[in-house]
Amino acid sequence: MVKQDRAVRTRQAILAAAAKVFEDRGYQAATITEILATANVTKGALYFHFESKEHLAQGVLAEQDQRLVVPARHSKVQEVVDTVALHAHRLQTDPMVRAGVRLSLDQQATELDRSGPFLRWSEIVLGLLEEARGELLPHVVPSETADVLVGSFAGVQAMSQIISGYQDLDRRVSQLLRHILPNVVLASVLATVDLSAGRGAAVYEEASRAATAPERAVLTAG
């Protein structure tokens, strides 16, 4: 068990180093040598966990939709909103999430398949929307709405990062949801949904408290 804990910690240290190097250099210019030096682990340890630069990048990309889970809500639409708001909050506070999102938009990473995060996020949102079926307007096609939410979020976060260094991200995400959800959600449901800009931070606090001790340890390592 102790050995496994150490393996988990080593893996997280390597991913954190990879995230930093990918963010500083971009995928193309990043080297395993620099990731090794930043992680301060042996070559053997790194290759035990990740066999190539591409695997390191896929590891960083995969981190953004893992770990924190949004608490169950009375309204499934609120869970959609909380998932989006929590992701926006983690973008501002978690270097690993930020590196994953930036890597997924790294246009010089031509040999890296960057579709994964988009497809996984679409699936997560689609799953929530399908569970929310009874709260949605009858014309809604959940797969289309999921794609629109994921794609538009990617752009709104990029615009916020470029214009304000994420200072206005919560406001922009809230405005995005206010433009899309009234055309997706029954008015009677939407009236009960909290779309305010501070939602992400509140959900993060709640989800962190709800996490069990070992999960919290992983969280802090990120």
Added chain:
Amino acid sequence: MVKQDRAVRTRQAILAAAAKVFEDRGYQAATITEILATANVTKGALYFHFESKEHLAQGVLAEQDQRLVVPARHSKVQEVVDTVALHAHRLQTDPMVRAGVRLSLDQQATELDRSGPFLRWSEIVLGLLEEARGELLPHVVPSETADVLVGSFAGVQAMSQIISGYQDLDRRVSQLLRHILPNVVLASVLATVDLSAGRGAAVYEEASRAATAPERAVLTAG
């Protein structure tokens, strides 16, 4: 006049070369030497038009919101839709537009101010929405809607490029507009607006025909 034509052609050749090199290498790794070789112009000619790599990049960034103008419509909302659809069409067909959009999302271009295209597009869309005031729902704040449209478009195009190489861009943009506009535009107006996926190509044809001869010459050079 002949001399001026040649200067315009040289400037366009340099910008086209810069667009290609920025797209191939990313901003950080691109060099003026490679742009010079690609453009096949003298160093003197290049520095006459652009004094630095940053000026070349700003030149490429500026091209995406210039040139083709959407024809006037009976409904101003249709002009908003046509502007978005035309931009999506040019992303697929005009290397200069594509390079500009990709450069604006190039995260390694840390010393390059990439806010310009976002701010200019927001202003263009805001101007159209203000003219469309009488066609909009009373709660709409045009500046917020303009920002949401510009930000979400940036993400939807990136997602389309990553997942399908722009094969599904028209469909995704049409879905984005169908999700946002019913919450922005009076239903009676929206019923008359063409949001179909083929709109961009049709508007491009029309705008190209409407362009005067010298403007068409610039278009072809792009």
